Amino acid sequence: MKISMTNIEKKYGQSQALWPINMVLDSKFITILGQSGCGKTTLLKILAGLEKPTNGEIMFDDTIIYSSKLHKNVKPNKRNIAMVFQDFALWPHMTIFQNIAFGLKGIVPKTEISARVAYVMRLVNMEGFEKRKPGELSGGQQQRVALARALATNPKLILFDEPLSALDAVLREKMQDEIMHIIHELDCQAIFVTHDQTEAMTMSDQIIVMESGRIAQIGSPEEIYHAPATPYVADFIGKVNWLDKDSCIVRPEGISRRPQPGTIAKQAMIVKSTFVGDRYLVQAQVEGKQWSFYEAMPLEHGKQLEVFVDEKQIYQLEGLQ
Amino acid sequence: MIMEGRRTFGLLLTIVATFAIAPLIAIVYYTFFNDGHLDVSQMNRMFANDRLWQTLGNSLLLGLLVILGTTILALPMALIRTKTSLHKFDWLDIILTIPFMTPPYIGSMGWILFMQNNGFLQQLIPSASWMSNTFFSLFGMVMIMSLHLFPFLYLMLKNTLLRINGSFLDAALIFGRSSWRNWTKVVLPLLVSSYVLGILLIFIKTLAEFGTPATFGSRIGFQVFTTEIHSYLARWPVDISMATSLSLFLLSVCLVIWYFQNFIGRKYTYSVLSGKTPAVREIKDTWYIKLGSWLFVGMVLLFSIAIPYFSIIVTSLQKVRGNGLSAGNFSLASYQAVFTSGSAGLSAFLNSIVFSIITAVVTAIIGLFIALYIKKGERKKQQVLDFFSLMPNIIPGIVFVVGLIMFWNAPWLPATIYNTKAMVVVTYCVLFLPYSVQYTKSSLSQLDQSIFQSAAIFGRSSWDMYRSIFIPLLMQGILAGMMMTFIISMRELVAGLLILPPSVETGATFIYSQFEQGNVGVGMAVAVITVAMTVIFMFVLDWLQKRGGHASA
Numbered sequence: 022m023k024i025s026m027t028n029i030e031k032k033y034g035q036s037q038a039l040w041p042i043n044m045v046l047d048s049k050f051i052t053i054l055g056q057s058g059c060g061k062t063t064l065l066k067i068l069a070g071l072e073k074p075t076n077g078e079i080m081f082d083d084t085i086i087y088s089s090k091l092h093k094n095v096k097p098n099k100r101n102i103a104m105v106f107q108d109f110a111l112w113p114h115m116t117i118f119q120n121i122a123f124g125l126k127g128i129v130p131k132t133e134i135s136a137r138v139a140y141v142m143r144l145v146n147m148e149g150f151e152k153r154k155p156g157e158l159s160g161g162q163q164q165r166v167a168l169a170r171a172l173a174t175n176p177k178l179i180l181f182d183e184p185l186s187a188l189d190a191v192l193r194e195k196m197q198d199e200i201m202h203i204i205h206e207l208d209c210q211a212i213f214v215t216h217d218q219t220e221a222m223t224m225s226d227q228i229i230v231m232e233s234g235r236i237a238q239i240g241s242p243e244e245i246y247h248a249p250a251t252p253y254v255a256d257f258i259g260k261v262n263w264l265d266k267d268s269c270i271v272r273p274e275g276i277s278r279r280p281q282p283g284t285i286a287k288q289a290m291i292v293k294s295t296f297v298g299d300r301y302l303v304q305a306q307v308e309g310k311q312w313s314f315y316e317a318m319p320l321e322h323g324k325q326l327e328v329f330v331d332e333k334q335i336y337q338l339e340g341l342q
Numbered sequence: 343m344i345m346e347g348r349r350t351f352g353l354l355l356t357i358v359a360t361f362a363i364a365p366l367i368a369i370v371y372y373t374f375f376n377d378g379h380l381d382v383s384q385m386n387r388m389f390a391n392d393r394l395w396q397t398l399g400n401s402l403l404l405g406l407l408v409i410l411g412t413t414i415l416a417l418p419m420a421l422i423r424t425k426t427s428l429h430k431f432d433w434l435d436i437i438l439t440i441p442f443m444t445p446p447y448i449g450s451m452g453w454i455l456f457m458q459n460n461g462f463l464q465q466l467i468p469s470a471s472w473m474s475n476t477f478f479s480l481f482g483m484v485m486i487m488s489l490h491l492f493p494f495l496y497l498m499l500k501n502t503l504l505r506i507n508g509s510f511l512d513a514a515l516i517f518g519r520s521s522w523r524n525w526t527k528v529v530l531p532l533l534v535s536s537y538v539l540g541i542l543l544i545f546i547k548t549l550a551e552f553g554t555p556a557t558f559g560s561r562i563g564f565q566v567f568t569t570e571i572h573s574y575l576a577r578w579p580v581d582i583s584m585a586t587s588l589s590l591f592l593l594s595v596c597l598v599i600w601y602f603q604n605f606i607g608r609k610y611t612y613s614v615l616s617g618k619t620p621a622v623r624e625i626k627d628t629w630y631i632k633l634g635s636w637l638f639v640g641m642v643l644l645f646s647i648a649i650p651y652f653s654i655i656v657t658s659l660q661k662v663r664g665n666g667l668s669a670g671n672f673s674l675a676s677y678q679a680v681f682t683s684g685s686a687g688l689s690a691f692l693n694s695i696v697f698s699i700i701t702a703v704v705t706a707i708i709g710l711f712i713a714l715y716i717k718k719g720e721r722k723k724q725q726v727l728d729f730f731s732l733m734p735n736i737i738p739g740i741v742f743v744v745g746l747i748m749f750w751n752a753p754w755l756p757a758t759i760y761n762t763k764a765m766v767v768v769t770y771c772v773l774f775l776p777y778s779v780q781y782t783k784s785s786l787s788q789l790d791q792s793i794f795q796s797a798a799i800f801g802r803s804s805w806d807m808y809r810s811i812f813i814p815l816l817m818q819g820i821l822a823g824m825m826m827t828f829i830i831s832m833r834e835l836v837a838g839l840l841i842l843p844p845s846v847e848t849g850a851t852f853i854y855s856q857f858e859q860g861n862v863g864v865g866m867a868v869a870v871i872t873v874a875m876t877v878i879f880m881f882v883l884d885w886l887q888k889r890g891g892h893a894s895a
Contacts, residue, residue: 071512097515104516110509114531123527124517170517 022082022177022210023047024068029077031063038063040235041077048227050204052213052220055231056257061214064231065180068212069104070097081177103171104180107187109163111155117142117166118151124174141169144203161192168200172207179204181213185220197224218258222246230254246272248336255338260302262312264330268338273302275334276314284329291326294319351723354712358730361772365745366737369593372586372748388587393570397588401566401595404484404555405545411488412495412544415642417537419492420499422635424507427625434639435497436884441646442493443876445833445850447553448869450486451857452650454558455657455866457482462653465666483558489646490554491547495540502536503529535610542603546596550738552836557857567592568740568836575744575840586748589741600736654873658866676867687868690852694872697763697848698831701770702778702824708771709778710820713786714812716779728779735776742772743837761843769837774830778823785819818886825883829876 024046031039039060053061066072068079070087073094079087086095103124111120121138129137142148145165155163164184171179181200185193201224204211215221221228222242230237230245230253238250249255252267262271280286289305289312301316307328314328373384388394419438422428441449456462457477464471476482506529518524552568559569567588574585627635657663658676665671680687709731716728734742746769750760759765793815801807813820838851847855849872856865 066512069512069516071515097512098518102516104513106509106513108509110513112510112513112528112532115527123514124519126523127519170513174517 023080024178024210024212025080027078027080029064029067029074029079031060031067031072032075038234039067039074042236044229044236044239046212046227046229048210048225050201050211050213050225051227051229052215052225053229053231054215054218054221054257056216058233059231060234061216061231062182065182065212065214068178069102069180070095070100100178101174101176102178102180103174103176104182105164105167105171105184107183109155109160109167109187111163111166111170113155115154116151117147117153117155117158120155120166121170121173124170128174137173138169141172144172145169145199160187161196164188164196168203172203176209178210178212181211183214183216185215186217193220200224222258230257232257250339252338260313262307262314263310264335269335270338271330271335273314275331276312276328277331278316278326278328280327280329281331283332285332286327286329289326289328291320291322291324293322350711350715351727354708354715354727355730357708358712358727358775361768362730362733362742362775365742365749365772366593367745368748368752369586369589369741369745372583373590376583384583384587388584388591393565394588394591397565397567397570398591400564401549404480404487404564404566405548407480407484408487408491408548409541409544411484412492413541415488415492416496416499416540418638419496419642420503422638423496423500424503425625426631426635427627428635428639429625435500436880437643437647438493438496439880440877441490443829443880444490444647444650444873445553445835445869445876446487446490446551447557447835447850447854448654448833448873449490449650450554450557451853451862451866451869452653453477453482453486454561455653455862456649460666462656462667478562480562480564483554483562483564485645486558487548487551487554491544492642492646494547495537495544498536498540499533502533506532535606538606538610539603542599542606546599546736546738549592549596550740552740556835557854568738571740571744572836572839575747582748585744589744593737593741596736596738596741651873654866654869657862658870660863663862676863679864680867680871686847687852687864690847691849691868691871693763693846694832694849697766697770698828700767701774701831702827704767704771705775705778705827706782706820706824709775709782709823710813710816712775712779713782713816716783717786731779732776734773739773739834740836740840743769743840746772747840763843763846765841765843766837766846766848769841770831770834773834773837774827777826777830778820781819781823781826782816783819785816785822789815822883822886825879825886829879832872832875 026042026044028041028043029039030037030041042064053064055061063072067074067087074087074089076089077087078085078089081100085091085093086100087093111117112123115123118135118138121141122134125134125137138151139148142151145168147162147165147169150158150162150166155166158166164187167184184200185196188196197220200211200213213221213224225242227239228242228245229239232251232253238245238254240248240250245254245258249258249261249270255261255270260273262273262276263269264271277284287307289307292304292306292311294301294303294316296319301319302313303316303320304311304313305328306312312328320326374380374382376384423434428434454461457474459471459474461474463473477485510528510532511524514524514528518528549567552572555564555566555569556572559566571585571588571592574581574588656667659672659674661671661673661675679685680691682688712727712731716724716731719725719728746765747760750758750765759768793811797807797811801811833850834848835850835854838848839854842848842851849868853865853869853872856862856868
């Protein structure tokens, strides 16, 4: 499905939560990445129909979902979408079965509801929990049920609002894998909001980086990492070493201690070496700037040495040269 | 850590037991024992009395009708304040708590003055005189009591609705097929438990209420438990055993309801508190919803505040009541009379202030220690103390007052405070200790466990810990509790009527007796002053709580 937004903006009174946004999305797994307060959740809720944009137009393929000009606003339950909430939002007075079946009424014939519930419960590995109530499940289990509820209606698009931020690190990675797996198995798209850049990098085909109500960059994880559009994106994603302020960068992988053809030598003073598991992250002073790169062995604090920057890996930020 | 020793528990339990439990035991004793022998004839006499069944019927009917009345007022109001564009007017909440904070007998007096023959309504709209007869009936009594009690139910419903408003409702919007289905399957079931808890409390409060039945109910000959108990004790022939039997009966009814309430609370309350604060969205209403909402709010404010307050203020300013609402008939004479030194009104008012301040201070100190001991109430001993200290909340005030009279009149006591002013303060302390315990407990519950742990590690002495960590952190809750205690002590009526030593009056009993004797001007002047103080304290309380919110955010 092609999701197009034209001049979508959102104001709360005088304050501009979203500046006019124009984009077309058609990847299978899309992440909206940004710090808290950048407007990513607002954008998601606008897609869901839970927030009404101040202006603009949204289309799913050729169908107008929202248009301020035509005064058209399709209700959330008629958009053929589903959503997984940060706090799960499972209705506490209903059993798991009732929670999932709630959205199926009128979509699936009555006789097929229990088969459908059983099918999605199997997808998320939660068979046998149908009779429990949400309060009797752990956080991870509730999250699986919330995912099952979203899958049940067979939506074209599933919206995820920071769904994994309430889980611990191990569980989070496991759920990342499972969500990716399920989305790629099924015929549907996902838009996933997160503030965790690693999560965005590992999960998505396309990343939308947002900065204070504006789109900073849209691209594949590789593009965003290797060719950031703005200094903000460069700093926000991964580690970055600035050659020139705000214009010229190299990632830590582009720096080594071995002189090779096509490299530039720089004087560095080691500040510290940190063991990060498989190697050491070395921080050093280079021309008054804080740089970092990777080494197999720790380097002594205060040591002066030469480092070599691979010219091919130097990236010039566009429009700022 | 702090407040955990066996001695502390012993001391606190002794205090609570002497002052709060002994009176209840005294009631049981005087009901079942006569000259030291078991004697159930009192009980039989009570049950054989037709008046008991009449009273029971009246009380239960009143309770049910008040539930209906408060629902009619509170449910639409909660919906208006959460689902329409009126949700942004937070000042409405403070205004809406004014009826609840107004002493019920003053509210009833305002209504009586307004509706009675030749009252303000007939002076303003002479053709409306037929309303008076309709009003002076059970209907009027239910209306007055509902207007007094509805803010309580309203706040409970509104808070639940607000919490549901977050992602629970968003999820329903996405997955639900129709808004009607979302309402009946998601919103109402989630609302029902807090509604049931709310109306059961309303029911208990109605049974325990004395002010309105005493002022309004007596005019229409509608007797309930509280007025019956009062008349057995205060009118000739005094029948103490009848009063204790009735008290015991009322106590049992309240405990049964309270048990139900707990049962429902445990079984049907879901944690509807999701971590996210619900987003405030712009709401655009159609014009008829907006108009309807404002009309409803306006009517409620007119009936619950404007009319009774108009009556008592105008009455306090009138020179001659018979001359009605005419330009030359206003003066501050009643206020002058109150503020003349040595006047009965002034000394009654000052008595109230002194009693209330002492009560506020004493309950604050005892409440602080009890709250610190109870903490989260995880151990048996903590739960026991918690239960006993909150008991006066469930048990009607008049039952405690009767118990205290019985206890302090016991012949074996070497000394007694009965018939002294100390008795009044002790009674107030017993009645209002729960407020101070609850306020302090709730501000204690906001402190993270790590604060106690770091205090235990870094504190040099336990006195140090109290002085520089706990008391400053809890000060806000303690202060709020003190103000609340002060406000309700200022208005307490039934304890004063039954317990005050001869020739001592409080503001409340003064207002009541002036009203009963038909000398309303001065009485209403004291009422206006009391109410004005209450309202000012309420705003200070609100400000205190808001400031606290900012400081901790």
